[in-house]
Amino acid sequence: MSDARLELWNHYPMGPQLRSYLGVSDEEYTGDRSPRPDERTMAAFQDFLMQVVREKPVANQDLFVDLMEELTSMGLPQVVVALTEHAPGFAIDTDFRACLALGSSLMMIGELDEGAVVMNQAKALVPQELAPYVNLASIAFSQERDSEALELIDSGLGIDPNNFRLWELAASIYLHEDRASAGERLRSKAMETNSFAGLSLAAEIIDPTDRLLKAELLEEAFNAGARDDDFLIEYTAALGLAQQFEKIPQLVYRIEHIEKKKVHWKLYAHAAQAFLAMNKEAEAATLISKASRSPDIPANVLQDLQSVYDEHMQAHH
Structure with a gap:
């Protein structure tokens, strides 16, 4: 592979495995400072890679699978498929990550039946x-095999009952079958x-304008013992939209002092906003300072919280 061709692409954002395969050194690489490539640049980069994959052998199985994953996440499915065709010595059907990457890439280029075969291998592994x-539920749904899609959705929910994509697929099927009963x-x-x-999601389908319904349904889940962070964040946001402000700090207090659990910074932020809505500035300030001690809170979020607080103080004093 001529270095002249490669130099054209030192600026293209790519992962470490692809850089290693292409031979782009850390000194030459500037893709981490480049803007997101437009479609024309992406298509040209894809053509370049299709050529490289034909000429340049992949060193070993690990790099082969890493490349497949990286190219899939870069949105270059054609290159993934080409890679598997030009590197016949490597195992795919016994490697979960390889099956997942190839299956996803085949789906992206619209080869749904082939994609499903490989995805089923991944599922079996x-x-x-x-x-x-x-992925298999998405394929079944797009091919109007709804009962098969629902079986896959149920199996998936058995692994993660809160996967949003699976719930969206279930909702789409129910809405298609009978809009009136879908929410229930x-x-x-x-x-x-x-x-x-x-x-x-059920609350949004039953009545998207009813802010209270979502809060009430999520309250049932809270009372049934749901406590993971994603849930508590969703629930406190719903309480805020339903203007049930007093419930949010009570919930955070309960988690922190009665149940003695670690409180996510987003919960402190929601409770601080609730206190501001109730004109309890001192309590809000305490919670903003608690949120600020979290190592995970992004600086811009903290600034936003502080400025909401400052604006509130100016407006009310």
């Missing part, structure tokens, strides 16, 4: 991994699987 169920069917499925993601 690691039955407790969620991604194949989500989704709600009872969510109650069965003890899923806040399902309850949240």
Whole structure:
């Protein structure tokens, strides 16, 4: 491969495995500072890679699978398929990650039947991994095989009851079958699987304008013992939209002092905003300072919280 061709692409954003395969050194690489490539640049880069894959052998199985994963996440499915055709010595059907990457790439280029075959291999290799169920359910749904899609959705929800994509697929099927009953069917499925993601979506389908309904459904999940961070964040946001402000700090207090659990910074932020809505500035300030101690809170979020607080103080004093 001529270096002249490669130099054209030192600026293209790519992962470490692809750089290693192409021979782009850390000194030459400037892709981490480049803007997101437009479609024309992407197509040209893809053509370049298709050429490289034909000429340049891949060193070993690990690099082969890493490349497949990286190219899939870069949105270059054609190159993934070409790579598997030009590197026949490597195993795919016994390697979960290889199956998942190839299956995803085949789906992206619209080869749904072939994609499903490879996804089923992935599912057989690691039955407790969620991604194949989500992908296979998407394929079945797009091919109007709804009962098969629902079986896959149920299996997937058995692994992760709060996977939003699976709930969206279930909702689409129910809405297609009978719009009037779809929300209630989704709600009872969510109650069965003890899923806040399902309850949240059910509320939106039953009545998107009813802010209170979502809060009430999620309250049922809270009372049934749902406590993971994603749920609590969703629930406190729903309480805020329903203007049930007093419930948010009570919930955070309960988690922190009665149940003695670590509180996610987003919960402190929601509770601080609730206190501001109730004109309790001192309490809001305390919670903003608690949120600020979290190593995970992004600086811009903290600034936003502080400026909301400052604006409130100016407006009310």
